Amino acid sequence: TLTPQQRVAELHQLLNRYGHEYYVLDAPTVPDAEYDRLFRELQQLEQEHPELASADSPTRRVGGAPLDEFQQVTHSVPMLSLSNAFSDMQLSERELRHEELLQFDERVRKGLDAAEVEYATEPKFDGLAISLLYRDGVLVQAATRGDGVTGENVTENIRTVRAIPLRLPAGAAVPSLLEVRGEVLMLKQDFDKLNAEQAARGDKTFANPRNAAAGSLRQLDSRITAQRRLSFFAYSIAQVEGEDWPASHSAEMAWLRELGFPVVAEDLRPVVRGVDGLIAYYEQVRQRRPGLPFDIDGVVYKVNQRALQDELGFVSRAPRWAIAHKFPAEEALTQ
């Protein structure tokens, strides 16, 4: 038989794998009752052997004692919001018109002296941008964007977001340091359920999924956050040490999926060529928007090759290699 320490390690592996199957792959291989039995066994072992309880334990998914306040975090790589890109490029949050898209593509082609540019595309999630820091594969810090330089430490709340790995799978090429950026959001269906529960309890309801996600993440009591059905999608890597940094955005996304992070379905993030590819993608997503399981407020285009991103660089913190293209506000948001 196993020592308590060996059984705790085995339960971590099992519960993390099952959690990934259920929340990230949406393909559980064991019944909920089996997960629950193993989960309770781990809680029992941690109570009997407190020295075996660790910050990356699956039992931390239920939240813990409330904080008095959130600590501040300084981002070692600024978390730019693509709306900055608008302001610095004299484009406000308003909708980007097609001729401005032509100008963007022209600026990029000129900057790269290229006839045609390969772009990575993705939906612009309407949630909260989050930075996740992993040291030797263990989640050690989660922070909000804040003003882009200073954010709030929301690690205890983020531990309760079932789709966010507490530890990266040992098999994968685990870097010594990895900073992942992504969006915490609430799916439309979970938003509707939460509001129905809130109304039934006589508690306040939320205006939209983004507010519900923000309100749930701003809880000082992580046990409340744990009850809020938050989701997460990774969309970029900000720092890597100890492993090769993928050469393109699309390769970054493939690696993030291998590492166990939820990433949006591939058909929603094609690599396209030139401004015609961008416009075709924009129109396709605009059609599909009402049927998506989450709110989006536009799409994002990024020059795919990172070496070309570096060549184009930034203009006062806004990337010259990426831009957000928002949908017209008047389109009713379907819930």
Ligand SMILES: Cc1ccc(Cn2cc(C(N)=O)ccc2=O)c(C)c1
């Ligand atoms: C009692 C109970 C336990 C677990 C879950 C949900 N769930 C299921 C699995 C699973 N099947 O692999 C993994 C993680 C998880 O959170 C529910 C809804 C109810």
